[in-house]
Structure formats: C-alpha cells, structure tokens
Amino acid sequence: MAPAPVTRCNGTSLRRATRRVSQLYDAVLAPVGLKSTQRSILIAVSRLGSPGMGELAAALVLDRSALAHNLKPLERDGLLRVAPDATDRRSRRVTLTEAGEERLAQSKALWEQAQKRFEKAFGKHEAAVLRETLARIASPEFAEAFLR
Amino acid sequence: MAPAPVTRCNGTSLRRATRRVSQLYDAVLAPVGLKSTQRSILIAVSRLGSPGMGELAAALVLDRSALAHNLKPLERDGLLRVAPDATDRRSRRVTLTEAGEERLAQSKALWEQAQKRFEKAFGKHEAAVLRETLARIASPEFAEAFLR
DNA sequence: TCGCAATAGGGGCATATGCCCATATAGCGA
DNA sequence: TCGCTATATGGGCATATGCCCCTATTGCGA
Numbered sequence A, B: 001m002a003p004a005p006v007t008r009c010n011g012t013s014l015r016r017a018t019r020r021v022s023q024l025y026d027a028v029l030a031p032v033g034l035k036s037t038q039r040s041i042l043i044a045v046s047r048l049g050s051p052g053m054g055e056l057a058a059a060l061v062l063d064r065s066a067l068a069h070n071l072k073p074l075e076r077d078g079l080l081r082v083a084p085d086a087t088d089r090r091s092r093r094v095t096l097t098e099a100g101e102e103r104l105a106q107s108k109a110l111w112e113q114a115q116k117r118f119e120k121a122f123g124k125h126e127a128a129v130l131r132e133t134l135a136r137i138a139s140p141e142f143a144e145a146f147l148r
Numbered sequence C: 001t002c003g004c005a006a007t008a009g010g011g012g013c014a015t016a017t018g019c020c021c022a023t024a025t026a027g028c029g030a
Numbered sequence D: 001t002c003g004c005t006a007t008a009t010g011g012g013c014a015t016a017t018g019c020c021c022c023t024a025t026t027g028c029g030a
Helices: A010-032 A036-048 A053-060 A064-076 A098-122 A124-138 A140-147 B010-032 B036-048 B053-060 B064-076 B098-122 B124-138 B140-147
Strands: A080-084 A092-096 B080-084 B092-096
Touching: A010 A036, A010 A098, A010 B010, A010 B036, A010 B098, A010 B124, A010 B140, A036 A053, A036 A064, A036 A092, A036 A098, A036 B010, A053 A064, A053 A092, A064 A080, A092 A098, A098 A124, A098 B010, A098 B140, A124 A140, A124 B010, A124 B124, A140 B010, A140 B098, B010 B036, B010 B098, B036 B053, B036 B064, B036 B092, B036 B098, B053 B064, B053 B092, B064 B080, B092 B098, B098 B124, B124 B140
Parallel strands: none
Antiparallel strands: A080 A092, B080 B092
C-alpha cells in the first residue's frame, strides 16, 4: 500500500503532517459546520478583539489577501462582520457577530475532543513541546533568521 | 504589530508553521518556476517510479482528487505524463518526462539552499528530529491511533 | 458464466493560500 | 497647503486541498 512518507525536506514534512492533522480535526469539527482553518480565524478575532486585516493576517501567519478571501464565507454566513475603522478610513476591522460567538462556543467541545484524540495518539507533553517548536518556526524572528 | 502566534490547537500550530515555511521555501525555489508542493510531487514520482494515482496520493498524504488537480499544471507544462496502465485499465500511471527530470535537477541546488537556511535558523539536528516527529504524525498509523 | 461488491479515478463544488499590482488614505516635510 | 511617501486593503489570477458522488473496470463467488 502506501509507502512510509519519507522525505528530507522540512517543508514537505510539515505539509504532510498538516494535511493529515487538518483532515483529522476537520472530520471531528464537521458537525458544527466549521473547518479548523475557519475556527482558528474566529478564535483569533475573538482574542484580538476587533483586529484590522493586517494585524489579523500577521497573527494567523497568513497572507493578507488570503485572509480577505477566507473571511468571505464567514461573513456570508453571518459569523463575523467587517467594518471600516472609525478613525482610519484605510483600515477595516473584523468583529465576531453573536452568531459567530455562538458557533465558536458550539465548536469548543468538538475541538477539545480532537485535541484529546491527538494527544492520546501523540502524547500530551510531546504535543505541548511540538506546539512550542512550531510557534518558533512560525514566528517572524524565524523568517528573519532564515533570510539573514 | 503582530502578536506572537500563540495557540493551544495542534492543527493550528502546524498550519501556521507550514505556511511560514512554504513561503520561505517557495521564495527560494521561485527562480526555477516550481512551488515546493510541485517539487515534492515530482520527487515522489521520481522515487516511486511510475506510481498509480492512489499510490502516489497516499505517499504524499494527499487526497486523490487534490492530487489529480495538482498534476494538471505539471502535465500542462510537460514535466510529467499520465498514462493508462497497460494491464489494469482502471489505473493510470504517472511518469516524469525528461523535462520533468531536468527541472527537478535544476531545482536541487535551490532546494539545498533553502534547507541550509532552515537548518541554520533552526538547527540541523533539531530539524532531523522534527522531520521524524512529523513523519510519525503523517503516517497512516497515527490516523488509526487518532480514530481508535 | 453472471452478477455484484471492491477498486481506481475523475468531475463538480467550495474553501485555502499566495503574488503582484492598483487604489484609497494618512502623514509629514518643504 | 501641496505633494511625495508610507500604510491598509482589495482584485485578478493561479495553485492547493478536500468531500461527495458518479463511472469504468476488476475480480470473485454462486
């Protein structure tokens, strides 16, 4: 069947693991109608308050343009709202709607279930260490070090 | 500016790190006109010989349908060919063309440069350990353990 | 040999992600 | 106040990824 996924490429390793985990998490989240990508956007908006597009994109380590696209389904479904900033008319701020907060709350139990499953299969402590490591890679400092 | 990307979600951690690293690698690979995703497909085809679609998709930890889509630009650009299997007419086999092998060869130096940069910023040994860890997560066994 | 379950892929549809470039504002220095 | 530069986004275009379901073959058991 499927040969063991062997590769020396760090990027490829990451992408494969990400695809696997996204599929696993998405399957668990499916009943509430949120992909893990979408949930992570709602979470970030919730944590940041009413972030501007650029701020939100940076926090998500996501291209601004990609973010704008990703927001559309969520806005269409009434989970969040995008409105011009009151003082800086260049800027647009993203806010959760009540429906958005509710959906986020609904997804919490399922997300926790996915986390539990992941940590059962991978190890709770190891998972924490891995997240730490990945956060380091995702940081702007890492990009700088890479480019230096 | 951008808050530190903090999250307790394993999937989100992975996706963020992956986006960062893909951007970094893709920028390095750009001169040869290959994305890292595309390069990893060419590599897999090269390693597996002339794999069938399903086999290749499994090796890449990629949905069969997604693979079919991903192959189109590569086939259009003449880097690989998809032909029906001689004995099993349900099956289609993917093969590198000469142009494909050549492109892959051209990309090698740039890929190595990206690897060097990554390992300079992250640590050579740590990178090897991380790849090991990620391969474990990407494995079918991990999915089974998650679902069990 | 017939018929049906199993296998291999593709099409349609929707979301995800990025790059480049155009546009709208802000802000600041002459 | 004028005008140039910096900032905040969006649009266009292309690739990436997945799910569900349909079709073409195979292969096997009755």
